[in-house]
Amino acid sequence: MTSDTAARFTARSRHERSGRRSAGVLLLSLLALVAAAVGLAWSPMLDVEQVEVLGSRRLPTAQVLAAVSVDRGAPLVAVDLTAVRRRVEALPYVKSAEVRRHWPDRVVVEIVERVPALAVPVDGGVALYDSDGVRLGGAVTLPRGVPLLRVAGGRPDADLVKAVVAIVGSIPDSVRAQVLGYSATSPEDVTFALTGNREVVWGSPDSGTDKAKVLLALLRRPATRYDVRAPAAPAVR
Numbered sequence: 141m142t143s144d145t146a147a148r149f150t151a152r153s154r155h156e157r158s159g160r161r162s163a164g165v166l167l168l169s170l171l172a173l174v175a176a177a178v179g180l181a182w183s184p185m186l187d188v189e190q191v192e193v194l195g196s197r198r199l200p201t202a203q204v205l206a207a208v209s210v211d212r213g214a215p216l217v218a219v220d221l222t223a224v225r226r227r228v229e230a231l232p233y234v235k236s237a238e239v240r241r242h243w244p245d246r247v248v249v250e251i252v253e254r255v256p257a258l259a260v261p262v263d264g265g266v267a268l269y270d271s272d273g274v275r276l277g278g279a280v281t282l283p284r285g286v287p288l289l290r291v292a293g294g295r296p297d298a299d300l301v302k303a304v305v306a307i308v309g310s311i312p313d314s315v316r317a318q319v320l321g322y323s324a325t326s327p328e329d330v331t332f333a334l335t336g337n338r339e340v341v342w343g344s345p346d347s348g349t350d351k352a353k354v355l356l357a358l359l360r361r362p363a364t365r366y367d368v369r370a371p372a373a374p375a376v377r
Contacts, residue, residue, distance in 0.1 A: 185244060185245075186215065186216050186217065186243065186244050186245065187212075187213050187214060187215055187216060187245060188210055188211070188212055188213065188214045188215075188216050188219065188245060188246070188247055189212060189245035189246065190212075190245065190246045190247075191205055191208050191210055191246070191247045191248075191249065192242070192246055192247070192248045192249065193205065193208075193249050193251070194248065194249065194250040194251070195250050195251040195252060195253060196251055196253070197253060198233050198253055199231060199232070199233045199234065199251070199253060203231060204228060204231065204249060204251065207224075207227040207228050207230070207231055208224050208227065208228065208239075208247065208249055209224075209227065210224065210247055216241055216243070216244070216245060216246075216247070217241075219241065219247055221239045221240065221241070222239075224239045224247070224249070225237050225238070225239045228249060228251060232254075232276050232277050233253045233254050233276055233277070234251050234252075234253060234254065235251075235252045235253060235254045235270075236251070236252045237249060237250065237251045237252070238250045238251075254270040254272070254274060254276055255270055255271070256268040256269070256270060256276060256283055256286050257269060257270050257271040257286070257287075257301070257305045257308075258286065258287055258288075258289045258296075258301055258304060258305060258308075258322075259279070259282050259283065259286045259287070259288050259289065260288075260289050260290070260291060260294070260295065260296060261288070261290060261294075262278065262294070264278070264280065265278050265279050265280040265281065266278065266279050266281075266282055266288070267295075268283070268286070269296070269301045271301070271302065271305045272298065272301075272302070273296070273297065273298025273299070273300075273301035273302055274298070287304075287308055287319065287321070287322055288321040288322065289301075289304055289321070289322045289323070289324065290321060290322070290323045290324075291323070291324050291325070292324075292325045296324070299327050300324055300326065300327050302327075303324070303327035303328075303330060303344065303345050304322055304324060304327075304330055306345035306348065307322075307330055307332075307342055307345050307348065308322070309348075310345065310348030310349065310351065310352050311332075311352060311355075312352050312355075312356055314356075315334070315352075315355060315356070315359065318334045318335045318336075319332050319333070319334060320332075320333040320334065320335060321333055327344060327345070328343060328344040329343065329344075330342050330343065330344070330345075337364060338363065338364055338365070338366070339364065339365050339366070340355060340365075340366045340367075340368065341365065341366070341367040341368065341369055342368060342369065343368070343369030344369075347371055350371040350372075351368040351371045353371075354368050354371045354374050355368050358374055358376055361376055363376045363377055364377060365377040
């Protein structure tokens with residue numbers, strides 16, 4: 141081996157040893173940073189101090205907090221956000237929930253509530269349903285602005301509720317203000333009573349726009365029964 145070759149070999153060896161030392165130092169530094177981050181995450185400085193509830197209007201905040209069930213002083217990093225969300229979404233009136241950590245010390249629960257869309261008479265008051273047909277609970281009196289539905293059998297299924305909600309949305313505002321209540325035997329057989337001892341036979345939610353136009357025209361004629369089930373061939377009695 142010539143002197144030049146030996147020199148190059150020695151220099152390369154030194155460079156490789158230096159590179160290995162640098163890589164080792166870098167790895168140790170990264171491990172130290174990870175250890176510090178883990179230690180900080182489990183530090184008492186990052187324990188849960190508050191649970192914040194957003195979007196709760198009908199549902200008492202105390203009921204949401206009970207479902208969250210996260211103790212003050214628990215490590216924020218250890219909170220099972222999925223489990224909390226599932227517990228909150230099991231509550232009445234909760235349509236969906238988002239749960240997130242808010243560093244350094246808060247759990248934030250943001251809920252989207254279900255809104256009563258129909259009320260059905262029951263013993264002691266009314267049962268409330270949302271537009272998906274989910275029963276929300278009960279009320280002693282009919283909430284303002286919630287339509288009343290009387291249904292054969294006393295308890296509607298989800299399809300019937302959805303049908304009636306769709307029909308309510310199709311009725312012109314000027315007519316809806318005169319509605320005293322709705323009744324149905326099925327999603328295809330919906331009627332509603334108007335002031336002045338009048339009745340409208342609407343049928344199914346289909347062709348709602350056409351039925352609304354026809355009904356507005358028919359209501360100009362005095363009658364007790366307006367049948368718009370077939371908007372192309374309505375009937376008045």
